[in-house]
Amino acid sequence: MPVPVSQMWTVSSYVLRQKLAGRKQYPLVLMLEPLFRCNLACAGCGKIQYPAHILKKDLSPEECFRAVDECGAPMVSIPGGEPLMHPQIGEIIEGLVARKKYIYLCTNALLLKEKIHLFKPSKYLTFSVHLDGQREEHDLAVCREGGYDIAVDAVKEALRRGFRVTTNTTLFDGANPKSVRAFFDEMMDLGVEGMMLSPGYSYDKAPDQKHFLGRARTRRMFRAILSNRKKNWQFNLSPLFLEFLMGKRTYPCTPWGMPTYNVFGWQKPCYLLQDGYAETFAELLATTEWSNYGTESGNPACANCMVHSGYEASAVNATFSSLGGFLATVKATLFTRYRDEEALRLLDEPQAPVNPLVQIAPPLRRESLQETRV
Ligand code: SF4
Numbered sequence: 001m002p003v004p005v006s007q008m009w010t011v012s013s014y015v016l017r018q019k020l021a022g023r024k025q026y027p028l029v030l031m032l033e034p035l036f037r038c039n040l041a042c043a044g045c046g047k048i049q050y051p052a053h054i055l056k057k058d059l060s061p062e063e064c065f066r067a068v069d070e071c072g073a074p075m076v077s078i079p080g081g082e083p084l085m086h087p088q089i090g091e092i093i094e095g096l097v098a099r100k101k102y103i104y105l106c107t108n109a110l111l112l113k114e115k116i117h118l119f120k121p122s123k124y125l126t127f128s129v130h131l132d133g134q135r136e137e138h139d140l141a142v143c144r145e146g147g148y149d150i151a152v153d154a155v156k157e158a159l160r161r162g163f164r165v166t167t168n169t170t171l172f173d174g175a176n177p178k179s180v181r182a183f184f185d186e187m188m189d190l191g192v193e194g195m196m197l198s199p200g201y202s203y204d205k206a207p208d209q210k211h212f213l214g215r216a217r218t219r220r221m222f223r224a225i226l227s228n229r230k231k232n233w234q235f236n237l238s239p240l241f242l243e244f245l246m247g248k249r250t251y252p253c254t255p256w257g258m259p260t261y262n263v264f265g266w267q268k269p270c271y272l273l274q275d276g277y278a279e280t281f282a283e284l285l286a287t288t289e290w291s292n293y294g295t296e297s298g299n300p301a302c303a304n305c306m307v308h309s310g311y312e313a314s315a316v317n318a319t320f321s322s323l324g325g326f327l328a329t330v331k332a333t334l335f336t337r338y339r340d341e342e343a344l345r346l347l348d349e350p351q352a353p354v355n356p357l358v359q360i361a362p363p364l365r366r367e368s369l370q371e372t373r374v
Contacts, residue, residue: 003194003236004123007102014074015320025256025285027073028313029104031271033262034059034092035081040108042142047081057263061091067261068101070281077104077128077258079271084111090118097124104128106168108142112154121162128168128196129155133175134183141172155190165192166236172200173213177224177347184233194236197222198308199245201272214304215295219247220346227343237308239332240325241315245306246338249315253294253302257313259284269293271309273301 011028018026035058036050059067068076076096083089084107096103097120106128119125132141135148158165167187171180187195199218213221222245235242243249255270265277266284270293278284294310295302302310319329 006123010074010100010102011316012320015316019320025254025290027071027257027259027281028316029075029077029258029309030068030071030073031258031260031309032059032064032067032076032078033080033260034064034078034083034086034089036263037085038080038082038108039085039110040082040142040144040147047079054263058086058088059261059263061088061095064092065095065099067266067281068096068099071259071261073101073259075102075104077106079106082108082111084115089115093119093125097122100124102126104166104168106130108147109151109154110147112151113157116154116158116161116163119163121164123164126164126166126193127155127158128166129158129192130169131167131183131187132169132171134179134186137175137179137183141170152190155192159191166194166196167192168196170198170200171213171221171225173217175221177221180225181230181347185230188230188232188234194234196236196308197242197245199306201305201307215306218245218304218306222246223340223343224346224349227338227340229337231337238312238315238319238329239336240318240329241308241312243332244311244315249318251311251314251318252296253305253310254314254317255293255310256285256288256290257317258309260309272305272307 015026015028033047035055036047037055038047078092080086083105086092089105093103093105102124104126108130109127112127112129129151130142131148131151132138138148138151139145155165155167169180169183184195199213199222222242226242226246240249244251253270258271259281260267260271261281264274265279266281267274268276268278268284268288269290273293275288275292278287291297292299293302295305318325320326
């Protein structure tokens with residue numbers, strides 16, 4: 001079971017309450033970024049290119065609690081930056097556990113063994129460890145030799161101490177589907193609770209702009225990776241979101257489903273774009289021009305986006321919007337291995353050679369980000 005029953009119950013009953021109340025826009029996961037500093041400089045990251053005075057800033061625990069209370073989402077994901085570099089991260093987590101929020105602390109795990117004494121195992125707290133594939137692929141993606149071994153060592157220690165641990169993987173163009181599947185085996189053998197996956201997003205600020213996936217390539221890659229699944233693979237994601245990645249479903253983006261709060265305030269419209277900030281969550285909902293975003297909007301910044309923070313809330317909403325959605329979710333969870341001969345053939349396709357990701361190149365213009373159809 002990838003997610004504890006108590007968490008499933010909390011999330012399901014929350015979504016049903018929103019539905020019964022007739023709320024069309026409701027948050028599912030708060031993306032709380034308490035800082036942008038990081039101890040890595042991954043080529044595909046758009047978060048650490050801020051000037052030094054911004055990178056020095058931290059949200060205080062009180063600011064974090066106010067955002068969490070205001071938002072009301074049952075789950076809080078803490079990315080960054082590297083949250084373990086926040087001087088009061090222990091206090092922040094303690095306050096969120098006291099509020100009975102299900103927390104995913106997203107970490108590259110370089111500091112996890114050193115800081116693990118700050119936390120107590122709890123059903124509310126999960127370390128979501130950033131691992132972008134097998135040893136060579138991960139070290140290349142995070143531009144740090146030895147990063148994989150440190151992270152795996154920290155995962156073992158966290159599991160030994162009784163913490164919930166998941167992995168969190170971003171896949172870029174050139175990812176080798178066979179290697180990704182072997183990585184799933186490695187993670188399941190390690191004993192993690194489940195795995196999270198997302199295609200990368202082409203941040204204007206990311207140093208590497210060559211390896212982001214277009215939509216058609218994303219679907220093809222995830223079809224190869226996620227078809228003909230092994231029985232023991234557990235994913236900590238909506239099964240309908242996985243079907244969306246495989247090209248079996250289409251959803252509109254629901255950026256309000258995973259709103260972002262950081263040192264600038266409530267970010268419009270989503271975790272990835274920065275079209276202004278609001279002071280309160282209510283203001284974010286009321287003043288964002290939501291129709292300007294999502295693939296159907298024609299906004300070039302959204303053309304190739306299929307990321308988790310935009311579309312997983314859409315998939316969860318679909319589960320609770322109709323009997324068909326609910327039954328599809330049950331079927332996908334319990335019975336579907338996605339047997340697919342063509343996907344097996346895709347696994348044997350030669351891979352485009354992947355250059356080391358660390359190629360610092362000038363960012364592409366947004367206008368060039370049109371949906372890739374081939
Ligand atoms: S499509 Fe992607 S970039 Fe556009 S609003 Fe949704 S999550 Fe943000």
